[in-house]
Amino acid sequence: MILRYSSTSPFVRKVTVAAAEMGLADRIAWKNTNAWDPAGDLPGDNPLGKVPTMVLDSGETLYDSRVICEYLDSLHDGEKLLPSDGERRWRTLKLEALADGMMDASVLRLIEEQRRPAEYRWPDWIERQQEKVERGLDVLEQNSERLEERLTIAHVTAACALGYLDFRFSSVAWRENRPRLAAWFEVFAERPSMRETSPKAA
Ligand SMILES: N[C@@H](CCC(=O)N[C@@H](CS)C(=O)NCC(=O)O)C(=O)O
Known part of the structure; x- marks a missing residue:
């Protein structure tokens, strides 16, 4: 899976910290993305044109940070960061x-x-x-x-x-x-x- 990111976004940091805490950081490839570039291709992955945006191996995309974190939490068997109920x-x-x-x-x-x-x-x-x-x-x-x-x-x-x-x-x-x-x-x-x-x- 690929995380489209910018290094100064607090929402990207949230996903990155969460992934590290879940032990998943190694499973993510990183694609630096300028969300403000009018000629950029980010809207093709996220119509809102925002980072973080995740591209799964299947080609499906996920946004925003809440959805990405919940998805990541479903991938590991450790203590969940999102309590289930x-x-x-x-x-x-x-x-x-x-x-x-x-x-x-x-x-x-x-x-x-x-x-x-x-x-x-x-x-x-x-x-x-x-x-x-x-x-x-x-x-x-x-x-x-x-x-x-x-x-x-x-x-x-x-x-x-x-x-x-x-x-x-x-x-x-x-x-x-x-x-x-x-x-x-x-x-x-x-x-x-x-x-x-x-x-x-x-
Ligand atoms: N609700 C979104 C907020 C993401 C967000 O605001 N990202 C900013 C960077 S900090 C962005 O990409 N802005 C570009 C724009 O608004 O066009 C999330 O939780 O991921």
């Missing part, structure tokens, strides 16, 4: 959705600040996205005891959302007033899967 599953999926939404908001903010021509920038939109991130951070802080539980896709996604803030918005002092979340991330960020996927400016 019950309250744990819904709680996990909800926390994953929260962290995915924080990454979406951060990406939208970055596009507004860096890709949109300066004369068209909309400060209220930037603030709106940042407010979503701040509220998400508060919920993660309130739920930090849940982050101490067994590893799930929610942990991976939350860590990638926090890592993306450090990478793209280092002036956002998200650790202030969120001591439990900060302490959790400090430990989690030392996992080999996180260290090996630390993003670097393209």
Whole structure:
């Protein structure tokens, strides 16, 4: 299977960290893809034109990161990152959705600040996205005891959302007033899967 990726995407990092935690990294071939290239062929594999996109050996494609992670989780016999049923599953999926939404908001903010021509920038939109991130951070802080539980896709996604803030918005002092979340991330960020996927400016 081939993962179409960009090295700075937090959603790609989420899939990559999840694959490493599942022991599947060696089974993935990597295809660097610029999702913003207007002449690129990514829409042929994913009509949304986004990474991560996975191309299976059968030729079938999978998107987005949630679907790819669930597929990968079906390929191994170890501890599942997605609990199969019950309250744990819904709680996990909800926390994953929260962290995915924080990454979406951060990406939208970055596009507004860096890709949109300066004369068209909309400060209220930037603030709106940042407010979503701040509220998400508060919920993660309130739920930090849940982050101490067994590893799930929610942990991976939350860590990638926090890592993306450090990478793209280092002036956002998200650790202030969120001591439990900060302490959790400090430990989690030392996992080999996180260290090996630390993003670097393209
Ligand atoms: N919901 C998607 C989000 C993926 C996403 O937003 N990818 C960005 C890179 S971080 C992208 O490819 N953007 C290109 C575009 O929006 O055209 C997922 O979970 O995979």
